[in-house]
Amino acid sequence: xxxxxxxxxxxxxxxxxxxxxxxxxxxxxxxxxxxxxxxxxxxxxxxxxxxxxxxxxxxxxxxxxxxxxxxxxxxxxxxxxxxxxxxxxxxxxxxxxxxxxxxx
Amino acid sequence: xxxxxxxxxxxxxxxxxxxxxxxxxxxxxxxxxxxxxxxxxxxxxxxxxxxxxxxxxxxxxxxxxxxxxxxxxxxxxxxxxxxxxxxxxxxxxxxxxxxxxxxxxxxxxxxxxxxxxxxxxxxxxxxxxxxxxxxxxxxxxxxxxxxxxxxxxxxxxxxxxxxxxxxxxxxxxxxxxxxxxxxxxxxxxxxxxxxxxxxxxxxxxxxxxxxxxxxxxxxxxxxxxxxxxxxxxxxxxxxxxxxxxxxxxxxxxxxxxxxxxxxxxxxxxxxxxxxxxxxxxxxxxxxxxxxxxxxxxxxxxxxxxxxxxxxxxxxxxxxxxxxxxxxxxxxxxxxxxxxxxxxxxxxxxxxxxxxxxxxxxxxxxxxxxxxxxxxxxxxxxxxxxxxxxxxxxxxxxxxxxxxxxxxxxxxxxxxxxxxxxxxxxxxxxxxxxxxxxxxxxxxxxxxxxxxxxxxxxxxxxxxxxxxxxxxxxxxxxxxxxxxxxxxxxxxxxxxxxxxxxxxxxxxxxxxxxxxxxxxxxxxxxxxxxxxxxxxxxxxxxxxxxxxxxxxxxxxxxxxxxxxxxxxxxxxxxxxxxxxxxxxxxxxxxxxxxxxxxxxxxxxxxxxxxxxxxxxxxxxxxxxxxxxxxxxxxxxxxxxxxxxxxxxxxxxxxxxxxxxxxxxxxxxxxxxxxxxxxxxxxxxxxxxxxxx
Numbered sequence: 001x002x003x004x005x006x007x008x009x010x011x012x013x014x015x016x017x018x019x020x021x022x023x024x025x026x027x028x029x030x031x032x033x034x035x036x037x038x039x040x041x042x043x044x045x046x047x048x049x050x051x052x053x054x055x056x057x058x059x060x061x062x063x064x065x066x067x068x069x070x071x072x073x074x075x076x077x078x079x080x081x082x083x084x085x086x087x088x089x090x091x092x093x094x095x096x097x098x099x100x101x102x103x104x
Numbered sequence: 105x106x107x108x109x110x111x112x113x114x115x116x117x118x119x120x121x122x123x124x125x126x127x128x129x130x131x132x133x134x135x136x137x138x139x140x141x142x143x144x145x146x147x148x149x150x151x152x153x154x155x156x157x158x159x160x161x162x163x164x165x166x167x168x169x170x171x172x173x174x175x176x177x178x179x180x181x182x183x184x185x186x187x188x189x190x191x192x193x194x195x196x197x198x199x200x201x202x203x204x205x206x207x208x209x210x211x212x213x214x215x216x217x218x219x220x221x222x223x224x225x226x227x228x229x230x231x232x233x234x235x236x237x238x239x240x241x242x243x244x245x246x247x248x249x250x251x252x253x254x255x256x257x258x259x260x261x262x263x264x265x266x267x268x269x270x271x272x273x274x275x276x277x278x279x280x281x282x283x284x285x286x287x288x289x290x291x292x293x294x295x296x297x298x299x300x301x302x303x304x305x306x307x308x309x310x311x312x313x314x315x316x317x318x319x320x321x322x323x324x325x326x327x328x329x330x331x332x333x334x335x336x337x338x339x340x341x342x343x344x345x346x347x348x349x350x351x352x353x354x355x356x357x358x359x360x361x362x363x364x365x366x367x368x369x370x371x372x373x374x375x376x377x378x379x380x381x382x383x384x385x386x387x388x389x390x391x392x393x394x395x396x397x398x399x400x401x402x403x404x405x406x407x408x409x410x411x412x413x414x415x416x417x418x419x420x421x422x423x424x425x426x427x428x429x430x431x432x433x434x435x436x437x438x439x440x441x442x443x444x445x446x447x448x449x450x451x452x453x454x455x456x457x458x459x460x461x462x463x464x465x466x467x468x469x470x471x472x473x474x475x476x477x478x479x480x481x482x483x484x485x486x487x488x489x490x491x492x493x494x495x496x497x498x499x500x501x502x503x504x505x506x507x508x509x510x511x512x513x514x515x516x517x518x519x520x521x522x523x524x525x526x527x528x529x530x531x532x533x534x535x536x537x538x539x540x541x542x543x544x545x546x547x548x549x550x551x552x553x554x555x556x557x558x559x560x561x562x563x564x565x566x567x568x569x570x571x572x573x574x575x576x577x578x579x580x581x582x583x584x585x586x587x588x589x590x591x592x593x594x595x596x597x598x599x600x601x602x603x604x605x606x607x608x609x610x611x612x613x614x615x616x617x618x619x620x621x622x623x624x625x626x627x628x629x630x631x632x633x634x635x636x637x638x639x640x641x642x643x644x645x646x647x648x649x650x651x652x653x654x655x656x657x658x659x660x661x662x663x664x665x666x667x668x669x670x671x672x673x674x675x676x677x678x679x680x681x682x683x684x685x686x687x688x689x690x691x692x693x694x695x696x697x698x699x700x701x702x703x704x705x706x707x708x709x710x711x712x713x714x715x716x717x718x719x720x721x722x723x724x725x726x727x728x729x730x731x732x733x734x735x736x737x738x739x740x741x742x743x744x745x746x747x748x749x750x751x752x753x754x755x756x757x758x759x760x761x762x763x764x765x766x767x768x769x770x771x772x773x774x775x776x777x778x779x780x781x782x783x784x785x786x787x788x789x790x791x792x793x794x795x
Binding site: 103 | 178770771772773774777778
């Protein structure tokens with residue numbers, strides 16, 4: 001099966017949905033972070049796919065965008081983990097159901 | 105069959121990787137399946153490795169290379185590949201064979217552990233990464249596998265995660281090797297900048313072939329030294345050796361496989377692999393980078409064998425002996441004896457794995473007691489372990505004729521003696537030979553001879569004025585994983601089960617058997633590694649240099665017997681030279697030195713950043729905030745007096761609305777995210793409907 005734009009988009013949509021499901025469904029803060037990372041990966045896949053099947057595949061624009069986005073994702077993961085640790089120190093749990101101080 | 109091997113040797117690292125993933129994925133709670141998968145993976149890899157070895161042996165001078173493009177990046181293509189040459193093939197067979205023995209041994213050693221399956225998944229993963237290092241035909245792929253090996257080492261040192269000392273040792277190993285790897289990575293980038301390729305062999309265009317070497321030119325010294333810093337970290341060379349003895353916190357089979365036989369040899373292998381860069385522009389076989397390699401090796405070898413004399417932990421003695429042997433290999437590479445160094449690496453892989461597994465058998469039998477001063481008299485209780493351990497000990501000490509280590513050590517000394525720059529490394533290495541024989545004799549006598557000393561309380565016999573050094577050693581030992589009292593009944597010691605003794609026997613046979621094929625009379629392995637054809641010459645067997653080292657080894661062993669024959673709980677050396685003994689027992693205070701320099705420096709930097717954060721940046725923020733507050737209070741005054749009255753009227757409505765809205769704010773972040781997702785979906789549907 002040759003890769004087509006549709007196939008890439010289907011895979012990316014699937015990846016995004018899995019990530020969203022994890023971010024919405026899991027109770028553990030770290031798994032939510034992982035879900036968010038999955039969604040980011042899906043976005044990267046879209047970048048690459050649109051570049052690869054786009055009008056100018058010889059310019060490495062898609063890759064560059066994806067690499068920047070991966071770097072940002074790494075920074076985001078670091079910040080996210082730091083937040084999880086800070087929140088854990090405060091609540092002594094990583095269950096997001098228990099973080100309800102913002103309840104109106 | 106042979107052509108099949110040449111075309112498919114890239115499978116070698118993938119099989120253990122598959123086994124590892126399968127175990128992690130499906131067999132976490134099935135011990136039998138886990139060990140079965142691991143052993144099958146290792147067995148098939150071993151058979152392919154042997155076929156690959158046969159292929160390189162059958163086609164002299166051949167080099168199987170398979171390159172492919174990993175990804176393209178604009179005009180540039182990043183290419184990686186695999187290479188099969190004598191160096192790689194010999195390493196493959198050694199790693200898989202030793203690995204298999206250790207897998208089987210672990211089945212017995214780890215039988216009582218609750219994380220049995222996880223252990224085998226990690227071991228298989230390590231095996232895959234190490235084999236990847238060996239067959240990589242690209243410095244980039246080698247670096248990737250190199251880091252995976254580091255990861256496996258980290259996971260396995262810290263395998264008993266509930267033990268704080270194991271977690272600390274794992275972190276120390278990871279961070280210390282990372283310092284060297286930073287240099288390695290810089291060297292890799294520099295190499296890529298000079299040559300435009302990281303492939304080793306590529307039909308004349310690789311970085312180790314003539315065109316690439318020409319492009320490197322005069323920067324070879326810097327590139328070589330940067331790459332060497334990676335090897336220093338991984339192979340436990342001075343000054344980055346401090347992690348290796350601490351790595352003994354891991355299970356003993358791990359120490360045997362990773363921190364003695366294979367992974368720590370990766371540094372030596374790396375230097376051998378990129379040797380053309382080191383020897384570029386050599387005058388009389390000497391380049392600045394190779395001279396650095398020699399002296400780092402000499403310092404490491406001597407320092408480690410001195411420290412080994414004063415250690416009490418059975419595994420730490422072996423760890424320091426590994427460090428010293430790795431130094432010896434580095435010296436050999438540095439003076440130009442590449443084949444000799446690699447031969448010593450191969451022989452060392454077998455006998456050091458044998459010694460470590462033997463020590464594992466001793467530790468297992470004496471209920472996780474690791475202090476050699478509390479052992480003794482095990483010769484009669486554990487005959488198989490004793491005999492195999494003695495074979496390993498003699499191979500390590502270099503007793504001639506029947507033990508593999510002796511011949512290869514001889515080759516190394518031979519190469520060192522002919523170094524044109526200086527004779528000093530040769531004489532220092534001879535001193536190292538005496539020291540090695542001495543500390544191994546000490547260990548043998550303490551563990552296997554004499555009477556059992558374990559019922560004597562260490563505290564009561566401590567000599568006056570020596571308490572800090574003693575308590576340090578005792579602490580290391582009583583941090584054992586079970587935490588039970590070190591006192592136990594001697595009659596409960598017995599020989600280990602066959603699943604543990606059989607690998608010992610296999611390794612012992614390999615150690616002796618290798619000696620038959622490693623003799624200088626028939627230097628086929630030497631010539632195979634250096635790409636020449638061997639011829640049998642019996643006259644080469646007996647050389648004058650053999651008698652020198654024979655005398656030195658005999659002297660070392662005799663000295664050991666003389667000193668330690670009547671050794672009690674206090675070390676004879678400790679009684680004679682307490683200050684020197686403390687210096688050595690505390691590892692020359694290098695850990696403390698690092699703690700007070702490098703670590704203190706980075707802690708100070710952290711403190712400065714913290715202070716900057718708290719006072720300078722925070723102060724700025726506070727100042728801006730203060731302005732805002734002033735403006736706010738000003739406008740509050742206007743508000744209170746003027747506008748408030750008007751607003752009060754409308755507030756009532758807003759409050760009701762707010763109350764309504766606040767009901768949606770459950771405080772659950774996931775609900776918020778879900779709302780966003782639903783809204784985006786609705787938006788998408790709306791647009792789809794519009795279109």
